[in-house]
Amino acid sequence: MENSRKVLLVEDEPNIAEAIQFILSRAGWEVIHHAEGRDAAQIARRLQPGLVILDHMLPGLSGIEVLTALRADPVTADVPVLMLTAKGLPRDREAAERAGATRFMTKPFSNAEIVAEVRSLTGAGDIAGRAGAESGNVTP
């Protein structure tokens, strides 16, 4: 699978992660889920995904800290990062912008919105078929 089809999802809320994983897998992306901030940047370095979806509030290391680490590493410096935030506070968004977030989604978002953002950020066109969830990419 080419890297633009690979998405690293860093999200500590298991049910949100499961839903995003399901939606994106069905739409044809390979989703690798990680629930902690601590070693997220190293995982991104190893996987070199086409996109990182990064939650703002994470245990271990905050989303901003992960983002800073991603941008500091030449291997991941250019990977698009979609930042998820449950806060509408402008200062959080400004901090994420300064740290190099590519785009933002404010919780609660719709499934269509996240698919559209991921599609736009990975430069992936419509992925025909409904491979993914039902074909064994993820299992309940």
Added chain:
Amino acid sequence: MSRAPLIGTRLRERRIAAGMRQGDLSRAAGISPSYLNLIEHNRRNVTPEVLERLARALDLAPEEFSERDPGALVAELRAAAASFPGSGAEADRAGELAGRYPGWAQLIADLQTHIAGLRQGIAALNDRLGHDPHLSAALHELLSALSAVRATAGILVETEDLSPDWQRRFHLNLHQDSERLVDGAEALVSWLDHSGEEAESVVVAPQDELEAWLARIGWTLPDEAAADQIQGREARALARAWLAQAQKDIAMIPEAGLRTALAAGGDPALIAARFGVPVHAAMRRMAFRPGSDAGLVVCDASGTLLFRKPVPGFSPPRYGAACPLWPLFAALARPGQPVRAVVEMPQPGGGRFLCLAWCEARLPWGFAGPELREAAMLILPDPAPPADQAPIAAGTTCRICPREACPARREPSILGTAPAAAAKPQRSAARPG
């Protein structure tokens, strides 16, 4: 501004309302009718003594005339007019209004004060919304749960060919998140109700806060200072008690000895016997060692869960009653007798667990009083297949259990679609789990 005009006008109104003529009132008050006439037409000041006599003659308390400072009332009316510059209120005639319609004038002044108070309250709330860490955490929790609900509901509605396993899974997630939403909303309402009190204590239940903290630190023994990170005062107290007990357990069952005992089979009763400690202490040591994959639940005689360390596939419910088929409750009924059973939790996400349960009874009132029971159950994942007995097909709580025909069912599940023919009638007192 002189107070006289206002008092005169009001005096006249009260006299007319009382059905008295000037002559009657002046006689009763011991002043001349012409003097009263001048007072009433705001042409003479009135001394406190005369005012008192007039008030008494009108059968009114002197405060009726003197309690409100008309000057202050007029100032308040002018302030009200100034607060709404476009209102067209005749600020220059505020004195007249206060004199002629003191009730209405007071109402306007009171409303003005009330509005100013509301504005202050709104400003304070705005400040809290922007800066209060507890509110921020509560809102974050609500938004997270809401996000999960929206995404999950979207999948359930928009995915036509969703497999039954996934359907069950997402129904379960919806249920969990709806519970979180309820918790979050309750916490928020409670927080708003207790605006001046210690807000941290109402954001989550102290036990939940303790367990969340323990989950964050990996259920192992932290530094004593780490308990200070907990925001809620009650949860901090619980954490300190938990730490004290954990330290006592470690002192009784040191790590090296525990390792040897675990290598020899890891039976909490044998560990307890070897170290001469209660079985519950051995269970706690097994559940709270670094890297331990064992879960632990503790309940009291009412069946209320006092402590929950979940393991993947076996999550004790946060609210509502747990599955009555858990060996924990069999042990609760038989203090001092070991209960060992393999439990199978429903798929998806379930699996088999070896459950070791033990109940201890205490007599804090001696023979004279009731005994107190506390049962604990150690949950060990991936046991060897039991040779002697079939696993118990249990669940978390009826509400989210797919075992529709279970004889132990208390209430219908939200997961099943088939009619729950085998289910007993729903108990009205049962709280949804």
